[in-house]
Amino acid sequence: MIIDDKLIKPLTIKAANSVRKRTNYNFHKRNDDPLQRMLNVLQPGTYVQPHKHENPDKREAFIILQGRLLIILFDDQGNETERCTLDHATQTFGMEIEAGVYHTIIALEKDTCIYELKDGPYDPSDDKNFATWAPSEEAAETAQYLNKLTIG
Numbered sequence: 001m002i003i004d005d006k007l008i009k010p011l012t013i014k015a016a017n018s019v020r021k022r023t024n025y026n027f028h029k030r031n032d033d034p035l036q037r038m039l040n041v042l043q044p045g046t047y048v049q050p051h052k053h054e055n056p057d058k059r060e061a062f063i064i065l066q067g068r069l070l071i072i073l074f075d076d077q078g079n080e081t082e083r084c085t086l087d088h089a090t091q092t093f094g095m096e097i098e099a100g101v102y103h104t105i106i107a108l109e110k111d112t113c114i115y116e117l118k119d120g121p122y123d124p125s126d127d128k129n130f131a132t133w134a135p136s137e138e139a140a141e142t143a144q145y146l147n148k149l150t151i152g
Contacts, residue, residue: 016043021045021046022048024041032120034120035118036118037115039114040105040113042112042114049131050130051131053128058127061117061118062095063093063117067113068086069105070107071086071095072104072106073101073103
């Protein structure tokens with residue numbers, strides 16, 4: 001599979017028109033694949049509730065293909081422990097997150113596209129442990145929380 005503009009461009013349009021302002025494209029063919037590989041295209045304003053991959057433990061890695069992506073790590077109480085901006089201009093291209101670490105990702109530019117790798121298998125019932133100290137995607141205070149995270 002070649003990752004080029006022919007693959008990414010339709011995904012940017014789909015993400016821009018999505019209510020959630022993001023979309024993904026899976027390279028893995030089955031949910032039980034031991035290595036989940038995908039493209040994620042995110043638009044500014046999309047909110048990914050802080051979460052961790054634990055029980056079962058799963059590592060996750062992000063590599064920037066276009067745009068800019070802010071990754072924020074948290075401790076178990078919701079205190080920020082690290083932030084990293086993936087950006088070709090600063091030559092920061094990727095980040096691997098250990099299993100059991102709360103994190104979120106934030107698109108800082110239109111049509112941000114990342115290549116994501118995560119240990120499999122994928123089971124939606126236990127894939128993410130969402131942080132109870134952060135608003136859910138549907139909560140009224142989500143936009144305010146996302147803004148606070150973005151400006152640091």
